[in-house]
Amino acid sequence: MPDFSSQAIILRTVDYGDSDKIVTLFTSGYGKVAVIAKGAKKSIKRFGGTLELFSFVDVVWSRGQRKGLPILKEATVIKPFDRIRTDIFKTAYASYWSELIYKWMEAGQRHYSSFELLSHALCCLDKDEIDDDVLSIFFQAKFLAFCGFSPNLERCSLCQKPLDNFSGKSVGFSFKKGGIVCSECLTKKGNISFSRGTLKQLLWMFNAPLDKALRIRFSKESKEEGIRFIETFVTYCFDKEFKSLKFLRDIRN
Ligand SMILES: [Zn+2]
CATH class of the missing domain: 1.20.1440.120 (Recombination protein O, C-terminal domain)
Known part of the structure; x- marks a missing residue:
């Protein structure tokens, strides 16, 4: 199975079964992609803290089995955006922007301008240099x-x-x-x-x-x-x- 790699922002994560997570990524190269992170729920070691919401990451995934979701193989955090997750207003704004992207984007539809917009906005939100509203x-x-x-x-x-x-x-x-x-x-x-x-x-x-x-x-x-x-x-x-x-x-x- 060929591998794919891209920069991505983590839009959504949902527990799946006893040990896995389904992670929806907004990638720069392939648009919105849902992948399965095997062992991410059970083992803290498997993906460490790389799958936190809104994190800016480098990811590698493979196409997976015929009917199954693509499989996440590697994730490396580039920008953790920790500040966003420790402030309730910042978390609320990041969640709202992510939901807009999540609901509007078709899976696999590349849209680099939106990716750039979301990553730029999250960066500013994390730095706290501009009023959140x-x-x-x-x-x-x-x-x-x-x-x-x-x-x-x-x-x-x-x-x-x-x-x-x-x-x-x-x-x-x-x-x-x-x-x-x-x-x-x-x-x-x-x-x-x-x-x-x-x-x-x-x-x-x-x-x-x-x-x-x-x-x-x-x-x-x-x-x-x-x-x-x-x-x-x-x-x-x-x-x-x-x-x-x-x-x-x-x-x-
Ligand atoms: Zn008029």
């Missing part, structure tokens, strides 16, 4: 763009009026239209509104390249508005319940 707005903005769900934040989704010609301090947003709406077109049903300041910051998050997007400073109000908006929009776009998002919201309260 701002980091999560950034992650979701880039992730939505990769999935083809970027909202229209530049002109009214109904009458096409450009943002610069909008009146008033706040701007409406229609989930159904996937974009902003001017005050003349705004109806209360199914819409929300946020301040122009929040909108400017969101625009920057969506449009700036990966290395520049995180230089932005959010005010407390904009951060709260921004995070509320983007989490609701993600749930709307994917039409899914994210368990980890519910947990995140619970611990925030």
Whole structure:
């Protein structure tokens, strides 16, 4: 059986039988891959601490038997991201981002930009140099763009009026239209509104390249508005319940 190797992030682990674990990897070369780690549950020695959630690892696996899962042969930790697992908010954010990737990616679908995004976001989360909420707005903005769900934040989704010609301090947003709406077109049903300041910051998050997007400073109000908006929009776009998002919201309260 040929071996495969790749860098990977550990998205999920589930005990399997008495001694094994099923590990879902997000690999740089092959996308999402579920492998069986034989003996990982029973023997601490077999994979040591290499299979911790969110760890950035180098892995080798083989195709396995005809109907069985691929078999994990080696795992080496490159970045353990220990800090994430010892802080409940960081764990909640990493779980949420991992769940988005887990639910959106088809098995075996290579998507290097998403891999780069997740590893970059986990790195920043572990280093603690950027506010966790701002980091999560950034992650979701880039992730939505990769999935083809970027909202229209530049002109009214109904009458096409450009943002610069909008009146008033706040701007409406229609989930159904996937974009902003001017005050003349705004109806209360199914819409929300946020301040122009929040909108400017969101625009920057969506449009700036990966290395520049995180230089932005959010005010407390904009951060709260921004995070509320983007989490609701993600749930709307994917039409899914994210368990980890519910947990995140619970611990925030
Ligand atoms: Zn309009």
